[in-house]
Amino acid sequence: MQLHLSTWPEVEAYLATSKAILIPIGSTEQHGPNGLLGTDALCPEIIARRAGDEAGFLVGPTFNVGQAQHHMAFPGTITLKPSTMIASMLDWTESLTRHGFERIYWLNGHGGNIATINAAFSEIYHGVTFAGAGGNRPPLRCHLRNWWELSGVMDLCRELFPVGEGSHATPSEVSVTYFGYPEAVKSVAMSPRIAPTGPIRDAEDYRRRFPDGRIGSDPSQANVEAGGRIVAAAVKAVISEFRQFGTA
Ligand SMILES: [Zn+2]
Numbered sequence: 184m185q186l187h188l189s190t191w192p193e194v195e196a197y198l199a200t201s202k203a204i205l206i207p208i209g210s211t212e213q214h215g216p217n218g219l220l221g222t223d224a225l226c227p228e229i230i231a232r233r234a235g236d237e238a239g240f241l242v243g244p245t246f247n248v249g250q251a252q253h254h255m256a257f258p259g260t261i262t263l264k265p266s267t268m269i270a271s272m273l274d275w276t277e278s279l280t281r282h283g284f285e286r287i288y289w290l291n292g293h294g295g296n297i298a299t300i301n302a303a304f305s306e307i308y309h310g311v312t313f314a315g316a317g318g319n320r321p322p323l324r325c326h327l328r329n330w331w332e333l334s335g336v337m338d339l340c341r342e343l344f345p346v347g348e349g350s351h352a353t354p355s356e357v358s359v360t361y362f363g364y365p366e367a368v369k370s371v372a373m374s375p376r377i378a379p380t381g382p383i384r385d386a387e388d389y390r391r392r393f394p395d396g397r398i399g400s401d402p403s404q405a406n407v408e409a410g411g412r413i414v415a416a417a418v419k420a421v422i423s424e425f426r427q428f429g430t431a
Pocket of ligand 1: 351352
């Protein structure tokens with residue numbers, strides 16, 4: 184069940200049975216020569232929508248632009264200031280809690296978002312504590328889960344891609360997007376086959392160190408079948424974790 188494909192009476196009926204919603208959250212940023220700009224938003228979205236359909240829980244719109252400052256030397260990347268992202272996450276959350284949602288599970292697709300998401304949670308909880316007399320508000324809880332850290336997913340990625348998984352524009356994440364959008368599969372020769380590794384600093388420094396955008400990876404290995412296996416493992420894990428979170 185997806186929020187943007189539901190009517191308000193359907194959401195009202197859902198709220199009578201559950202106060203929990205899943206929001207995919209990611210980034211719009213370069214993902215190397217064969218990875219889609221939306222990779223970090225599409226991965227949690229693809230997993231979340233399948234999980235929501237299978238288990239009957241509500242999936243919100245994807246928060247699809249995040250912290251991508253260090254990718255700004257590559258065309259197409261869009262970034263938010265941390266303060267903008269925190270303010271936006273607060274507004275999304277307050278809108279949802281106004282309707283009665285009390286459990287917000289953020290399924291994240293971008294490592295660069297983690298610090299800001301946690302800062303946003305602090306901002307959100309601060310507002311809950313100081314709003315109204317005695318903080319008499321619903322028992323709101325937010326949860327952050329990075330999709331690649333879902334139970335069993337990392338082990339499967341290592342098994343599928345023992346060499347050249349790397350840390351940015353990985354064959355695993357590109358495979359997930361190819362599974363979701365097989366018409367977007369691209370065949371691009373990588374040179375060097377395995378990308379260099381190193382620290383992440385400013386945008387210009389990033390492009391000097393990692394000229395095609397990849398870090399440590401060989402995403403030419405990405406394929407639809409591997410993506411399907413990763414998505415299946417992630418869907419199973421997120422259903423179990425979301426159910427526990429929703430009733431805790
Ligand atoms: Zn990524």
